[in-house]
Amino acid sequence: MNELDKSTIICRCEEISCEEIEDVLTNGAKTFDDIKRLTRCGMGPCQSKICHSLVAAMIHEKTNTPIFQIPLPRMRMPLSPIKLETLATNSTSFSSVKSVLDEVELEDGKVR
Numbered sequence: 001m002n003e004l005d006k007s008t009i010i011c012r013c014e015e016i017s018c019e020e021i022e023d024v025l026t027n028g029a030k031t032f033d034d035i036k037r038l039t040r041c042g043m044g045p046c047q048s049k050i051c052h053s054l055v056a057a058m059i060h061e062k063t064n065t066p067i068f069q070i071p072l073p074r075m076r077m078p079l080s081p082i083k084l085e086t087l088a089t090n091s092t093s094f095s096s097v098k099s100v101l102d103e104v105e106l107e108d109g110k111v112r
């Protein structure tokens, strides 16, 4: 990886800079999960889909660990929102909250 400016944002979701990641690597972090716990890098909405490869390259550069041996970070389970009504009534039938996009009606590929 080419030399990055220290202020370069590596994790866009959590706004973690190159310098912050280098600091934790210097202080002994060896895996993405170490970096995640110390900086919140990878805890954003994309769950490290964007920053993972950059962080892996930084770990590789700092520790000489081959990229393929750097473990993937733990990820949050995929969840979908459910209606409060479902929780309040102890309903056993699944009632998910629909996206506003579910209500959009298209006509010839355009919103009506």
Ligand code: FES
Pocket: 010, 011, 012, 013, 014, 041, 042, 043, 044, 045, 046, 047, 048, 049, 050, 051, 052
């Ligand atoms: S860019 Fe790092 S969690 Fe999204």
